[in-house]
Amino acid sequence: MSGDVILHIEHLTKFFGNREILHDISFDTYAGEVFGFLGPNGAGKTTTIKIAAGLLSLDEGEISISGHSMRTQFEKAMADVGGIVENPEFYKYLSGLENLRLYAAMREGVTEERIREVVHLVGLDHRIGDKVGKYSLGMRQRLGVAQAILHRPRLLILDEPTNGLDPAGIKELRDILKSLAHNEGIGVLVSSHLMSEMELMCDRVGVIVRGKLQSVQPIDELIAATSPDRAEFLLRVDDPQRAKTLLSDLPDGALKLNEEGVLDLVLPIVGCDVALADINRRLITGGIALYTVSKKENRKLEDVFIELTGEGGGQIA
């Protein structure tokens, strides 16, 4: 993994009224990584992100950014954060460049050279002179990222940044965020409710459900940990009932006859080729006509996510 701890969250708890929205959340994000904050609607992603971006207070716990406590060194902590939490607002009748200059004027030490640099980092060089009113949603989102990193924050926080973007726009934004992390050393924290998106964008992922952090791990470990250790096959035969009787020595639950009259066979993934060949041979020698054998696709990541997070992942029960 990458460099220093940029965002440190320890025992974060948040109430709205007497409802506990976040319960004892602790995790770190590092310089040079894209950290994904993954959870279903209402899990507490935006609330956590707003607190980390200094837009909401915390009730219990500690947060520090680049080693500066949000409780005792708020301004220093905030100096190292850039973010898009709600849709970035721009003046539509001004160009992208004019918008950035206006914003830069409110920030200390942002030079014209830095403006050009961020424009290049988000790939808007050719369109930065156009009026923002003519930008696509994806371009406005990239201008938002440019604005958020103008003051060279070490942490960039984005709440569901790909919402509403088309696949091409999602890929562009994803590539920019990965490049900012991996090439520029920025720590990027991005939330999403889509596991598939996290898989393509993030180095590590924290899963939050009903205000509680379930796990924090590298994305490939999360995928491996939740990937199936069994393979599933569908067998179409002329006489499924007799086939089932022929294979009645298989372990309980390994062979089922589904509603379409197709045999559903589950085998341990290790050695499944040999076991399947043996089953096929027994069927054929038993006089069964074997029409097709097909492998059922592995569970999609979305299913794994639903399994991990359960249903209705909102508030703490």
Ligand SMILES: Nc1ncnc2c1ncn2[C@@H]1O[C@H](COP(=O)(O)OP(=O)(O)OP(=O)(O)O)[C@@H](O)[C@H]1O
């Ligand atoms: N200002 C508020 N006052 C009271 N309750 C709130 C407030 N903001 C959020 N909540 C509640 O806190 C919980 C977490 O909301 P949050 O917006 O953080 O979830 P989320 O993970 O971002 O969900 P989504 O995927 O829908 O954006 C929800 O139950 C929500 O209704």
Ligand SMILES: [Mg+2]
């Ligand atoms: Mg949200």
